[in-house]
Amino acid sequence: MRIGVDPDVCEAHGQCSVVDFELFPLDDDGYSAVGPDREVPAGEEGTARIGVDACPVRALRVLSE
Known part of the structure; x- marks a missing residue:
């Protein structure tokens, strides 16, 4: 599974x-540091989906399952 953030x-x-600071780190200004394309470690897919869904402005997305 891969996730990404739209910094704009x-x-x-x-x-x-x-939800999970390891999967969804923040930069020094509090913005997502996930990047445009990050691999989710095996077994963390459910947590990744919860984190993506937690974004109130839908900046995060699942890129591939």
């Missing part, structure tokens, strides 16, 4: 990192 949409709400 992210508003630094940080809800994704509340």
Whole structure:
């Protein structure tokens, strides 16, 4: 599974990192540091989906299952 963030949409709400800071790190300004294309470790797919869904502005997305 791969996830990504659209930095132009992210508003630094940080809800994704509340779900799992390792999967959804934030930069020094509080914006998502996931990047445009990140591999989700095996077994963390459910947590990744929860983190993506937690974004109130839909800046995060699942790129592939």
